[in-house]
Amino acid sequence: MKCLVLVWFLWTLLLQIVHAQLANNGTGLICKPFGTCEPCPDDALHEPFCQPFGNRRLMHCVPAPSAATTASEHATATAPVVSPGSTDPETRPTAPWRGETLGWESCGRIVEKERADFYEFFACNLFLAIVSIAVVLARSKRLQAIQARQLAARIGLVRGNPGGWTNG
Numbered sequence: 001m002k003c004l005v006l007v008w009f010l011w012t013l014l015l016q017i018v019h020a021q022l023a024n025n026g027t028g029l030i031c032k033p034f035g036t037c038e039p040c041p042d043d044a045l046h047e048p049f050c051q052p053f054g055n056r057r058l059m060h061c062v063p064a065p066s067a068a069t070t071a072s073e074h075a076t077a078t079a080p081v082v083s084p085g086s087t088d089p090e091t092r093p094t095a096p097w098r099g100e101t102l103g104w105e106s107c108g109r110i111v112e113k114e115r116a117d118f119y120e121f122f123a124c125n126l127f128l129a130i131v132s133i134a135v136v137l138a139r140s141k142r143l144q145a146i147q148a149r150q151l152a153a154r155i156g157l158v159r160g161n162p163g164g165w166t167n168g
Helices: 002-023 071-077 113-157
Strands: 029-039 055-063 101-106 157-161 162-168
Touching: 029 101, 113 157
Parallel strands: none
Antiparallel strands: 029 055, 055 101, 157 162
């Protein structure tokens, strides 16, 4: 029982440390992922957000509220700007939030791309296996024919007419 409590305590401590590190990224911004991972363009592959797999994801970052700013100031600083004249909140277009910064984060492998690469790899291997088996079968058939001719020559059988073997 003590071991279970200790494991639970260490697990919650680890989660709090990880959460604190994620929340405080040293930039004063709170970032949220937007969209899915996409391959980096060729001119951006050297950037840190494209490492290690060459994929990136768009991030929307807003300034983190500090102790000096009140909640109402933060709410007005990050409230969306809407176009005037539009009355329906469902249909009116929204502009980017004030103070919002766009950025990129590195992300893992793209599942669809990895799956396609796997099937391509599998298809190439299957093609090579079929070609290899066909070559082995043709070679063994040819070798068997050569050995049959050698045996026939040793025992004195010659092929006189196209229909069968005769003694020579």
